Amino acid sequence: MITFHEVNKFYGDFQVLTGINLHVKQGEVVVVLGPSGSGKSTMLRCINRLEDTSSGELTVNNVRVDDRKTDLNKLRRKIGMVFQHFNLYPHKKVIDNITLAPIKALGVSKAEAAETAMYYLEKVGIAEKANAYPSQLSGGQQQRVAIARGLAVKPEIMLFDEPTSALDPEMVGEVLDVMKALAREGMTMVVVTHEMGFAREVADRVIFMDQGKIVEEATPEEFFSAPKEERAQLFLSRLLNH
């Protein structure tokens, strides 16, 4: 469903991604781990071309993402995205945050968009906040609204960019629960996170990145019990021994 073939990316002279090869199948949950600055988020943001790649091939649903002629807006409607800082629209109510893209980008009627929005708000467990403004919600609630917003365009793929990193510890669980439910329903997901518990429990595959390269690729059982690469071993030992 998502295929990276020898993808490189540069910021000027600095190489952020080096020779990325990765294939994500339909319904698969891939968790990307690695120290900060390792290029995880950049790789994720290439998938819907919030970042341009410099060379190599990147396809989503057999459509070249890195082709200038690709209709980006059409492609992006198939890919939902959840950000570290939620990025809800502060001037719009929760319900209007969710219905905006379906109405404007998909051309869905207002009534239908509102119905869909309520369905997903129920699903993430905060239907009662439909008429609140984002600033009246806790971080965990805001992120659940952001997930509902991502789902409302009915994407085939969901991208998560450190979705719990900006949350108070006690709110992490409610967001991860929503993501777990989504994974169980068979959504194709690529998740950049530091939540090892989530990776262990939900991931079909774990990708470990360092210095812009994919260093190790394994099932969660293999990765957490016996990481092959030294850099991954060091990373895990630092996480577990503090």
Added chain:
Amino acid sequence: MLDFSILTEYFPLYLEGFLNTIKASVLALIGSFLLGTVIAIFRISGVKLLQWFGTAYVEFIRNIPILIVVLFFSWGLPSIGVKLDGFAAGTLGLTVYTSAFIAEAIRAGIQSVPKGQSEAARSAGMTYIQTMIHVILPQAIKLVIPPLSNQFINLIKNSSVLTIVAGLDLMYFSDKISSETYVIFSTYIFAAMFYLVLTLPMSYGASVLERKWAKNS
């Protein structure tokens, strides 16, 4: 002290000037807002040629005296065959001069909306224009109101440059009154009061709006 006979005797002249000042200010306000918005959009368009033009326009206009801009429209244009009366030339100069400052205020407002806002909208498949209209501009307008109201107050005060091209504004008639009566102090104090009648409500209105929006965000 204040000589109130000046005000009563010359009230019709003051009034004519006052009304012309309002007319010039309103025209220049609308014109400079539209022109400034277009220039601001040029500057953030990402199209090299437009960006270059927008930057050159802003940097050139706002770094020369307004007097020279106005003189260009009243004396410069006739030399290439375009004749304007004092009021038209003055109002046009005022519009062009103010638009450079307004362009900067609007550009700064748009660019201070966090990048994540447009990323969220674009990643959901909305177009650049849809993102601007529904996500960026509604947030930018709140950030732009304070600097914009400052520019509009400056515009009203700067409209006094119309006097040097015989633009029949409030300052022009005040000069006329003082040269007829040789009363300088009172004449210009009354003129200042007429300007305050226009500018004070604007400052007040801006601060009310600002407080109202601060509550909602």
